[in-house]
Amino acid sequence: MDVALVCVGDELLAGDTVNTNAAWLGERLAERGVNVERVTVVPDRVADIARTVNEYRAAYDAVVTTGGLGPTHDDLTMEGVAAAVGRTLEPSEAVLERLASEGGYAREDLAAGTADIPAGARPLHNVEGVAPGCVVENVYVLPGVPAEMKAMFEAVAGEFEGEERHVDFLVVDEPESALVDRFAELQERFDVIVGSYPGDDVRVKLQATDETELEAATEWLRANVEVA
Amino acid sequence: MDVALVCVGDELLAGDTVNTNAAWLGERLAERGVNVERVTVVPDRVADIARTVNEYRAAYDAVVTTGGLGPTHDDLTMEGVAAAVGRTLEPSEAVLERLASEGGYAREDLAAGTADIPAGARPLHNVEGVAPGCVVENVYVLPGVPAEMKAMFEAVAGEFEGEERHVDFLVVDEPESALVDRFAELQERFDVIVGSYPGDDVRVKLQATDETELEAATEWLRANVEVA
Numbered sequence: 001m002d003v004a005l006v007c008v009g010d011e012l013l014a015g016d017t018v019n020t021n022a023a024w025l026g027e028r029l030a031e032r033g034v035n036v037e038r039v040t041v042v043p044d045r046v047a048d049i050a051r052t053v054n055e056y057r058a059a060y061d062a063v064v065t066t067g068g069l070g071p072t073h074d075d076l077t078m079e080g081v082a083a084a085v086g087r088t089l090e091p092s093e094a095v096l097e098r099l100a101s102e103g104g105y106a107r108e109d110l111a112a113g114t115a116d117i118p119a120g121a122r123p124l125h126n127v128e129g130v131a132p133g134c135v136v137e138n139v140y141v142l143p144g145v146p147a148e149m150k151a152m153f154e155a156v157a158g159e160f161e162g163e164e165r166h167v168d169f170l171v172v173d174e175p176e177s178a179l180v181d182r183f184a185e186l187q188e189r190f191d192v193i194v195g196s197y198p199g200d201d202v203r204v205k206l207q208a209t210d211e212t213e214l215e216a217a218t219e220w221l222r223a224n225v226e227v228a
Numbered sequence: 229m230d231v232a233l234v235c236v237g238d239e240l241l242a243g244d245t246v247n248t249n250a251a252w253l254g255e256r257l258a259e260r261g262v263n264v265e266r267v268t269v270v271p272d273r274v275a276d277i278a279r280t281v282n283e284y285r286a287a288y289d290a291v292v293t294t295g296g297l298g299p300t301h302d303d304l305t306m307e308g309v310a311a312a313v314g315r316t317l318e319p320s321e322a323v324l325e326r327l328a329s330e331g332g333y334a335r336e337d338l339a340a341g342t343a344d345i346p347a348g349a350r351p352l353h354n355v356e357g358v359a360p361g362c363v364v365e366n367v368y369v370l371p372g373v374p375a376e377m378k379a380m381f382e383a384v385a386g387e388f389e390g391e392e393r394h395v396d397f398l399v400v401d402e403p404e405s406a407l408v409d410r411f412a413e414l415q416e417r418f419d420v421i422v423g424s425y426p427g428d429d430v431r432v433k434l435q436a437t438d439e440t441e442l443e444a445a446t447e448w449l450r451a452n453v454e455v456a
Contacts, residue, residue: 011425013264015254016433019247022269026243036241037276039269041250044423048265071405072424073412111405129426130405145426177299177339177358184301195272196300197239198357198373205244 001162003029004038004056008049008068008077009144012041021066021149028153033162044068049080057084057138062160064153067144069131071111077141078134082118085136089116092123095132103130117141127151165207166214170221172202173228179204182224190217201228229390231257232266232284236277236296236305237372240269249294249377256381261390272296277308285312285366290388292381295372297359299339305369306344306362313364315346323351323360331358345369355379393435394442398449400430401456407432410452418445429456 005025011017022039029036037060042048049068056063068077082089095115099105102125117123117134124133124141128148133141140156142149172179176198183194191213195205204221208214233253239245250267257264265288270276277296284291296305310317323343327333330353345351345362352361352369356376361369368384370377400407404426411422419441423433432449436442 010423011433012251013254013267014258015251015256015264017425018251019267023240023243023246026241028243030242036243037271039241039247039267041267043265070424070426071408073408073415074423111408114405177342180299180301180339187301195238195302196298197245198298205239 001034001062001160002037002060003034003062003064003160004040004060005036006049006052006056006063006065007039007041007144008044008065008080009041010044010074012067013043021144021146024146024150025064025066025153028157029160030165030167032157032160033164034160035162044074044076046076046080046083049077050083053081053084053139062138062140064140064142066142066149069133069141069143071114071131075131078113078116078118081134081136081139081141085118085139087118087120087136089113090119091115092117092121092132092134095123095125098125099130105130124152124155127155163209165209166211168206168214168218170204170206170218170225171228172204173226174202176202179225182221185224186217186221189220192217229262229290229388230265230288231262231290231292231388232268232288233264234277234280234284234291234293235267235269235372236272236293236308237269238272238302240295241271249372249374252374252378253292253294253381256385257388258393258395260385260388261392262388263390272302272304274304274308274311277305278311281309281312281367290366290368292368292370294370294377297361297369297371299342299359303359306341306346309362309364309367309369310346313346313367315348315364317341317344318347319343320345320349320351320360320362323353326353327358333358352380352383355383391437393437394439396434396442396446398432398434398446398453399456400432401454402430404430407453410449413452414445414449417448420445 026036118136121134121136128151193207197203254264346364349362349364356379421435425431
């Protein structure tokens with residue numbers, strides 16, 4: 001299963017906020033064996049949201065959006081997603097009922113548009129806040145506030161499922177350039193994906209679908225490099 | 229000036245690494261009045277890098293890439309960028325000379341491809357590491373290791389220049405939904421861009437090209453909301 005994340009928000013583009021949502025979702029999806037193929041941050045503009053969501057929902061199995069939900073003028077994700085799937089926005093009865101019963105919000109007290117989702121979409125309740133998310137076709141619309149986003153993702157996590165992968169990390173105390181030949185040999189000997197991330201040391205990530213294969217590869221590498 | 233950032237790396241997609249490079253670059257570019265229109269993370273695959281760089285260099289004034297530089301099998305950014313601009317990769321004499329004179333690296337000791345950049349590109353020296361960056365047409369290729377990326381960006385920062393903007397932040401202790409009308413009035417009265425970022429409180433960002441206008445708008449908002 002291949003997915004793309006579309007993170008909406010001028011504050012992410014201007015660096016006012018670090019995109020920890022994308023890292024958290026990437027990790028949770030990887031745990032479920034799902035490939036994240038793209039993470040794209042777009043501004044708070046309907047046309048940009050719609051165009052990006054549309055391109056990715058055609059190219060990948062699912063799209064997850066974060067951010068841009070709520071009542072203010074810069075909350076435009078629902079409008080962008082509705083445009084992407086060619087639907088109108090409509091208040092969700094299920095959301096209005098839940099906001100009344102759980103949140104104590106009378107309809108007339110809610111800011112205009114609070115319960116709007118694309119027509120026919122499946123609403124996702126916001127157990128940590130007010131603004132609802134939704135699922136429409138293969139697009140999952142989640143909030144931007146991390147606690148709200150995480151709780152809402154957990155409610156749909158079971159709908160994301162790929163091939164199980166096993167992962168090991170090894171920190172190596174050698175320059176990355178010295179490791180080129182051993183990485184080549186490692187990949188020749190074993191059916192593993194090798195990632196090499198330099199910093200003060202080199203962090204090596206090994207991934208395999210077969211656990212025994214991963215263990216053998218990690219053991220071989222450990223015996224053939226200077227482990228930090 | 230509108231730019232796009234293309235961040236290369238499986239580790240960013242899988243959430244092993246939080247994309248702090250994008251936030252840092254976004255902030256530095258915003259300070260210079262430059263709009264970041266997209267941040268896209270792509271996997272360590274030549275075709276994906278090439279396609280994304282190509283799309284963005286046509287759509288925006290400049291593209292800045294981070295990550296995927298170095299000698300290992302998963303360092304594919306130079307190859308992707310070369311493909312995007314239709315050039316071959318060639319060892320840079322300037323880079324080889326500098327690695328010898330400053331780094332003490334003899335040519336024969338360097339891993340194959342270490343000094344390769346697209347033919348005719350302007351090399352950018354890596355004062356904090358080994359792998360060079362480059363500028364080719366309107367594409368700036370920077371490393372992924374934050375200290376290396378930052379030092380290399382500073383060497384070209386003067387090439388990024390937009391309209392000066394003034395920015396103020398205000399933290400408001402009211403629910404976001406209650407602020408809708410005042411945000412509308414604020415935008416009617418003053419020539420400012422208003423961003424609203426909910427969390428425990430609501431963080432409001434005001435931007436204007438005119439400093440006096442910004443001060444007046446901030447003063448008006450401060451007088452009309454519950455400041456936290």
